[in-house]
Amino acid sequence: MPNVNRPNSLNESAGPNGPAASVITLGELDVHCLDWGGTGKPMLALHGLASSGHWYRRLAPLLSDDYRIIAPDQRGHGATTQAASGYDWQTMAEDALRLLDHFGIERAAVLGHSWGGHVASNLAMRFPERVSRLVMIDGGFQDGGLLPNPTWEAFRQRLAPRLVAGTRAEYLDRLEENLSFCWGDDLADIALTMVYEGADGQMRDKLRPENHAQVLATMWTEPPSVVLPQVKVPTLAVAAGPRADRVNSEFSRQREVMVAAAEAALLNGRVHWIPDTIHDIGYHKPGELAAVIREFLTED
Numbered sequence: 419m420p421n422v423n424r425p426n427s428l429n430e431s432a433g434p435n436g437p438a439a440s441v442i443t444l445g446e447l448d449v450h451c452l453d454w455g456g457t458g459k460p461m462l463a464l465h466g467l468a469s470s471g472h473w474y475r476r477l478a479p480l481l482s483d484d485y486r487i488i489a490p491d492q493r494g495h496g497a498t499t500q501a502a503s504g505y506d507w508q509t510m511a512e513d514a515l516r517l518l519d520h521f522g523i524e525r526a527a528v529l530g531h532s533w534g535g536h537v538a539s540n541l542a543m544r545f546p547e548r549v550s551r552l553v554m555i556d557g558g559f560q561d562g563g564l565l566p567n568p569t570w571e572a573f574r575q576r577l578a579p580r581l582v583a584g585t586r587a588e589y590l591d592r593l594e595e596n597l598s599f600c601w602g603d604d605l606a607d608i609a610l611t612m613v614y615e616g617a618d619g620q621m622r623d624k625l626r627p628e629n630h631a632q633v634l635a636t637m638w639t640e641p642p643s644v645v646l647p648q649v650k651v652p653t654l655a656v657a658a659g660p661r662a663d664r665v666n667s668e669f670s671r672q673r674e675v676m677v678a679a680a681e682a683a684l685l686n687g688r689v690h691w692i693p694d695t696i697h698d699i700g701y702h703k704p705g706e707l708a709a710v711i712r713e714f715l716t717e718d
Contacts (some may be wrong), residue, residue, distance in 0.1 A: 437454045454488075456483075461481065462526045463477075463487055463529045473531060475608055477704045480708035496624060500626060507645070510540065510541075511537065518548060525547070525550045530554055539645050543645050551651060551715055554656065559679070563641055605701060643679065654687065656699065
């Protein structure tokens with residue numbers, strides 16, 4: 419396998435709306451990190467499964483006037499070390515804690531998209547003194563125990579690795595077709611930080627299959643039904659309401675059940691639905707998402 423931790427093609431020098439990039443050694447990991455800088459309140463932004471910190475590139479500029487946003491590639495993702503283990507919640511939370519320590523941040527608002535919402539909620543549960551507020555962006559509520567067929571096999575199939583195949587051009591063409599309603603050159607660049615080109619010219623996820631399997635095992639054995647009732651910090655779950663072609667689908671109905679269960683489990687939290695969007699809300703409706711987050715973080 420080639421070195422998948424090589425720098426990507428994005429311009430990562432700090433600018434008015436762009437982040438500075440650095441690689442920070444934290445224990446066994448060399449962590450690739452984006453930092454939008456500034457003197458605002460600290461915000462840690464955690465990406466989803468098989469994604470990267472670049473997921474926040476549309477959202478962060480809309481918040482960076484008031485918040486210093488730091489978005490790492492988590493272990494096994496993006497340009498961070500491909501660790502062979504450590505995908506349990508405790509280790510993932512400790513990874514985030516080391517990053518906060520590196521930047522001298524005592525407490526931060528923490529965002530987590532998709533699987534990152536699970537990491538963020540575990541950080542808030544295990545180290546509540548370090549999290550001022552928690553925002554789970556269409557994530558943190560995926561609970562295999564709430565599936566109609568609540569078995570490990572059903573859960574594993576539901577969250578199986580996405581299809582990444584074809585040449586670079588084929589991969590991007592497929593994404594552009596699927597995201598035609600919000601596509602731009604920036605999304606092409608962002609998507610390329612999550613994959614690499616093999617020696618055979620085929621694209622593959624940077625997150626290795628064996629590490630993806632470890633993530634799913636952790637999600638299954640320590641689900642939101644165990645974690646969320648122990649989260650005491652103020653929490654907002656932002657859920658993606660389905661687009662018209664998916665309303666009333668089985669998948670959407672199951673998500674509604676999971677979101678409702680998460681809201682009931684949270685001691686100090688609530689849910690806000692953004693209608694007619696996709697799982698990657700930050701791609702499709704970054705302005706609306708930023709407004710919801712800002713309102714929550716500035717509440718008394």
